[in-house]
Amino acid sequence: MQKVAIIGVGQTRFGDLIDKKAEELFAEAFLEALNxxxxxxxxxxxxxxYIGNSGVGGGQLGNFSSLMTDHLGLTGAxxxxxxxxxxSSGFAMRAAVLAVSSGVCDVALAGGEEKMNDTPRKRxxxxxxxxxxxxxxxxxxxxxxxxxALMAIRHxxxxxxxREHLAMVSVKNHKNGASNPKAHxxxxxxxxxxxxxxxxxxxxxxxxxxxxxxxxxxVIVCRADLAKKYTDTPVYVAGxxxxxxxxxxxxxxxVTSINSSIVAARxxxxxxxxxxxxxxxxxxxxxxxxxxxxxxxxxxxxxKGKGWKLLEEGQTEIGGKIPVNPSGGLKxxxxxxxxxxxxxxxxIVNQLRGSVEKKNRQVSGAEIGLTHNTGGSGGTTVVxxxxx
Amino acid sequence: MQKVAIIGVGQTRFGDLIDKKAEELFAEAFLEALNxxxxxxxxxxxxxxYIGNSGVGGGQLGNFSSLMTDHLGLTGAxxxxxxxxxxSSGFAMRAAVLAVSSGVCDVALAGGEEKMNDTPRKRxxxxxxxxxxxxxxxxxxxxxxxxxALMAIRHxxxxxxxREHLAMVSVKNHKNGASNPKAHxxxxxxxxxxxxxxxxxxxxxxxxxxxxxxxxxxVIVCRADLAKKYTDTPVYVAGxxxxxxxxxxxxxxxVTSINSSIVAARxxxxxxxxxxxxxxxxxxxxxxxxxxxxxxxxxxxxxKGKGWKLLEEGQTEIGGKIPVNPSGGLKxxxxxxxxxxxxxxxxIVNQLRGSVEKKNRQVSGAEIGLTHNTGGSGGTTVVxxxxx
Numbered sequence: 001m002q003k004v005a006i007i008g009v010g011q012t013r014f015g016d017l018i019d020k021k022a023e024e025l026f027a028e029a030f031l032e033a034l035n036x037x038x039x040x041x042x043x044x045x046x047x048x049x050y051i052g053n054s055g056v057g058g059g060q061l062g063n064f065s066s067l068m069t070d071h072l073g074l075t076g077a078x079x080x081x082x083x084x085x086x087x088s089s090g091f092a093m094r095a096a097v098l099a100v101s102s103g104v105c106d107v108a109l110a111g112g113e114e115k116m117n118d119t120p121r122k123r124x125x126x127x128x129x130x131x132x133x134x135x136x137x138x139x140x141x142x143x144x145x146x147x148x149a150l151m152a153i154r155h156x157x158x159x160x161x162x163r164e165h166l167a168m169v170s171v172k173n174h175k176n177g178a179s180n181p182k183a184h185x186x187x188x189x190x191x192x193x194x195x196x197x198x199x200x201x202x203x204x205x206x207x208x209x210x211x212x213x214x215x216x217x218x219v220i221v222c223r224a225d226l227a228k229k230y231t232d233t234p235v236y237v238a239g240x241x242x243x244x245x246x247x248x249x250x251x252x253x254x255v256t257s258i259n260s261s262i263v264a265a266r267x268x269x270x271x272x273x274x275x276x277x278x279x280x281x282x283x284x285x286x287x288x289x290x291x292x293x294x295x296x297x298x299x300x301x302x303x304k305g306k307g308w309k310l311l312e313e314g315q316t317e318i319g320g321k322i323p324v325n326p327s328g329g330l331k332x333x334x335x336x337x338x339x340x341x342x343x344x345x346x347x348i349v350n351q352l353r354g355s356v357e358k359k360n361r362q363v364s365g366a367e368i369g370l371t372h373n374t375g376g377s378g379g380t381t382v383v384x385x386x387x388x
Numbered sequence: 389m390q391k392v393a394i395i396g397v398g399q400t401r402f403g404d405l406i407d408k409k410a411e412e413l414f415a416e417a418f419l420e421a422l423n424x425x426x427x428x429x430x431x432x433x434x435x436x437x438y439i440g441n442s443g444v445g446g447g448q449l450g451n452f453s454s455l456m457t458d459h460l461g462l463t464g465a466x467x468x469x470x471x472x473x474x475x476s477s478g479f480a481m482r483a484a485v486l487a488v489s490s491g492v493c494d495v496a497l498a499g500g501e502e503k504m505n506d507t508p509r510k511r512x513x514x515x516x517x518x519x520x521x522x523x524x525x526x527x528x529x530x531x532x533x534x535x536x537a538l539m540a541i542r543h544x545x546x547x548x549x550x551r552e553h554l555a556m557v558s559v560k561n562h563k564n565g566a567s568n569p570k571a572h573x574x575x576x577x578x579x580x581x582x583x584x585x586x587x588x589x590x591x592x593x594x595x596x597x598x599x600x601x602x603x604x605x606x607v608i609v610c611r612a613d614l615a616k617k618y619t620d621t622p623v624y625v626a627g628x629x630x631x632x633x634x635x636x637x638x639x640x641x642x643v644t645s646i647n648s649s650i651v652a653a654r655x656x657x658x659x660x661x662x663x664x665x666x667x668x669x670x671x672x673x674x675x676x677x678x679x680x681x682x683x684x685x686x687x688x689x690x691x692k693g694k695g696w697k698l699l700e701e702g703q704t705e706i707g708g709k710i711p712v713n714p715s716g717g718l719k720x721x722x723x724x725x726x727x728x729x730x731x732x733x734x735x736i737v738n739q740l741r742g743s744v745e746k747k748n749r750q751v752s753g754a755e756i757g758l759t760h761n762t763g764g765s766g767g768t769t770v771v772x773x774x775x776x
Contacts, residue, residue, distance in 0.1 A: 001491040049632075054450060055443065055471075060635075062442060062519030063473035066767030069632045070639070076651055078630035079768065080479045081471045083443075085451035091468045095483060101490035103389040131450030242466035244437075244457045251458070263464055379454030380467060 002101045003224035005234040006386065008037035011346040014215035014334030015184040016117045022060065023071035026051070026113040029216040029339075030072050033109075037220060038231050043072070046220070047105035049079035050096040052089025052112035053338035056127045057119035074109070083338075085131035086287060088112055089217065090341025090373030090382035094240050096221050097384075106226055111218035112343070114336035124212055128337070131376045133248035145209060145288065147249055147377045149201035152290035155256045156203065159305030161293060163203050167194035168311040169289035170207045170331055176318065177328020179358045184213045184334025208289040213334030217343040235349045238274070238368070239385040241267025247379045256305075258378030261298035265372070265383045269300075272368075272385040276300030279322060279385070280366035281351045283344035285374040286329040295372055296324070299383075323363045326351060344371040345384065352388045390489045391612035393622040394774070396425035399734040402603035402722030403572040404505045410452075411459035414439070414501040417604040417727075418460050421497075425608060426619045431460070434608070435493035437467035438484040440477025440500035441726035444515045445507035462497070471726075473519035474675060476500055477605065478729025478761030478770035482628050484609050485772075494614060499606035500731070502724035512600055516725070519764045521636035533597060533676065535637055535765045537589035540678035543644045544591065547693030549681060551591050555582035556699040557677035558595045558719055564706065565716020567746045572601045572722025596677040601722030605731040623737045626662065626756070627773040629655025635767045644693075646766030649686035653760070653771045657688075660756075660773040664688030667710060667773070668754035669739045671732035673762040674717040683760055684712070687771075711751045714739060732759035733772065740776045 010032025012025055020028075034041065049072075051065050060067045065079035084091045089112025096110035116124050129138045132147060155161045171191055177183035194207035227234035243263035246252050252259065269275060276299060284299065286292035293307035301322050302310050310316050316324040327333045327347040330340060348369035356362040367388045374381045398420025400413055408416075422429065437460075439453050453467035472479045477500025484498035504512050517526045520535060543549045559579055565571035582595035615622035631651035634640050640647065657663060664687060672687065674680035681695035689710050690698050698704050704712040715721045715735040718728060736757035744750040755776045762769045 060518065060522045062471065062515070063635060063764040063767045065472060066632050066635045066764065067521070070635045070767075075632050075634055076647075077632060078482075078652075078770075079472075079632045080483070080630075083450065083469045083471055084453060084467075094466075095468070095486075098483075098490040098492055099486050101492065102486040103489065104486055127450070133455070242468075244454050244463050244465060244467045246463055247451060247454045247458045259464075264466075376451040376454065379451045379458075382466075 002103055004097045004100045004221050004237045005224040005227035006219055006349055007222050007227055007230040007234055008033040008220040009346040009349045010036055011182055011217040011343050012215050013182045014213045014336055017214035018118050022113055022115050023067055025216040026068050026111060027071050029111060029218040033218040033220050041230055043074060045107045046074055046109050047077055048096065048099045048108040049074055049077050050082060050092040050110045052082050052092035052341055054083055054085055054088050054114060054131065056124060056337060057115040084380045085375035086337050087341055087373045087375035087380050087382055088338040093219060093342055093345055093384060094242055094382050097237050097240060100221055100223055107222045109218060109220055110342055112339040112341055113216040114338040115214050116212045116336060117214050136248040136250060144377065145201040145204055148288035148290055149204050150249060151255050151294065152203050155290060158256055161308045163195060164191065165293065165308040165311050166203065166208050166289040167191050169286060169292045170194045172317055173286060173325050173329040173331040176326050176361060177332025179361045180328050180333055181357060183328040183332050184211050185332045204288055210287050210330040210335040213336040215334060215336035215339045217339045217346050219342045219345050233353050235352050236387045237384060238387040239268040239272030240383065241265060242382040244380050245378045249377055257298055258294060258374065258381065260378050260381035261295060261372065261374060264381045265299045268383040268385045274368060274385060278368050279370045280368050281326060281348065281363040282322065282324050282370040283327060283347050284324055284372040286325060286331050287335060299372060318361065318363055326361050326363055341373040344373060348386050352386060390491055392485045392488045392609050392625040393612040393615035394607055394737055395610050395615055395618040395622055396421040396608040397734040397737045398424055399570055399605040399731050400603050401570045402601045402724055405602040406506050410501055410503050411455055413604040414456055414499060415459050417499060417606040421606040421608050429618055431462060433495045434462055434497050435465055436484065436487045436496040437462055437465050438470060438480040438498045440470050440480035440729055442471055442473055442476050442502060442519065444512060444725060445503040472768045473763035474725050475729055475761045475763035475768050475770055476726040481607060481730055481733055481772060482630055482770050485625050485628060488609055488611055495610045497606060497608055498730055500727040500729055501604040502726040503602050504600045504724060505602050524636040524638060532765065533589040533592055536676035536678050537592045538637060539643050540591050543678060546644055549696045551583060552579065553681065553696040553699050554591065554596050554677040555579050557674060557680045558582045560705055561674060561713050561717040561719040564714050564749060565720025567749045568716050568721055569745060571716040571720050572599050573720045592676055598675050598718040598723040601724040603722060603724035603727045605727045605734050607730045607733050621741050623740050624775045625772060626775040627656040627660025628771065629653060630770040632768050633766045637765055645686055646682060646762065646769065648766050648769035649683060649760065649762060652769045653687045656771040656773045662756060662773060666756050667758045668756050669714060669736065669751040670710065670712050670758040671715060671735050672712055672760040674713060674719050675723060687760060706749065706751055714749050714751055729761040732761060736774050740774060
């Protein structure tokens, strides 16, 4: 299998970007990725384009990839849009990697985009809702917050996880996001404030839920043996994995784990020939705070049921054993659904290069990083392992 | 690049299938493909799933691939949904081929599904509309029929194509579809009737437009060197190509050609080391009759502007030099948007095996076939060349 390297990454600020069109947002991320290729690249070298977009808003909903290549000056390239709910661009990344691995092209673009704030809130809720199970969950009134609340309650019951642990995820991620100039919510919070914030679905408060964001992200990949032609600081895709779980949580044997995460991570670790303890930094899918705790366990950063212990010991903070979500994560950096997956790649690439814009967010000496991007309540998951 | 073979194909009847859910339809196509693998296959061998769906209707619109793996018993496999308008499953096919080519898996499933008849007509029109250019075409009232009518008028002006030639495409495809038990419109028509049918957008009448259909299709692919383990009659993916054109027709230099078709075909011919004259049978994207004539020219079956001549000479009829759309094409077989691309693969595989259910539809001795699947008015196109 042809090895693949990342040679350029770009990301817009995530946030309420109502003044920009979908194609403008994506072009902004793409141009940053293009300029990030330090030895230069001609856009005609980009032969394949994979764009994640869940389809919430932005005007052009069908044939989206053609509109994007149109605006990027990439008309002629093979292009396609991937919709895998909140994991859309994580899967776009993997598809771009597979395209290069197959030998069909030398250079490919992966990216994602979502416009959510120019769409009425009711429609955003509807659109997010249809990424969960329509028949058994949504039509009985179960929202995503409700589904993750079920997971949290069961996790608390089985493993002694407390509301305080959920809030600690929020406090940590807001602290990181406060120093991230591209984060949606660039402000810190406190344990007290998080716990006292309005209840959304017990035990999840407002501070346990990620915001509704707009944004775009882009990653340029190429054959690993050509990478040094484009940059002195390539980052290699050492492994990847992808899997599905039952769509509706009631069909799953255990709601305190997400099986698609476990399977995808296992594949990625095997391909990269590394173990969970080798990971120096990770971006995981914390759409709700409980999801980050479950991710610690599913990815093998701690034994099952001990996610809370990592938090109590501060091991997932910057400076800890395994810093998680140094970008602020979905919670603070924001979650423009289709842009999140390649946004995670953007962060890990900068962490591995040592090029994070503010030193207090930089995980020092990180050599191996991981991204974990989940769709819906775990119906789909994709994991990447990146190496310097 | 690892070579890829097709070992099983399945397709539902296309038509008004309002009594079946999206997942039931796709499961029907999948089970047929599974049973079509004559030496048998265990579903656990299917490691990757690529599903084309444009998202018109059917209930579950987000995280669609997870719902599908759920209902197929494929939970755990990597799965993703591809939306490239009317070319969604053509691109799903190519993505599945690239996955196998990359070496990440031995066996993959490509397929497509669309439910259109359980959705109010107004919403179907809206949904189809947003696969064209929203900003410059749809918001000025330009429908797809309008866009293809512009192409037709210019083609008539430049090359002497007549309304009768458009109608000849319709008559040919209806004749083929009348003998296809899986076609939506299983009835013949006459030149007189086609010409006298209600005008939709001059010069296109009702008989120049494909119907609104429901349906699903599925294709199982594997590493070519493993194909004989699964079947005695593998069909090989000899070449493929994919490209984009400007989304809006006003941005194109020439509206009598679709550049994404020309580029995709060139790539596919090069990879397969064959020429247009080597193709024994083709399924092309005749969403409107003019699109089939333009496809003849873009694919190199005749010189530019001479598509009408192939029709006058009957060369694209079964028995002619290059039979096109023996299935009935989108015009008569139907066009359940997301299912069309892999539906074309279904037809060509059966043509190359000599296993078409009715002898009058069988192109005798066909060894090399081509599929051509276009999204929107040509914003995206994917071409496959298959060999016995």
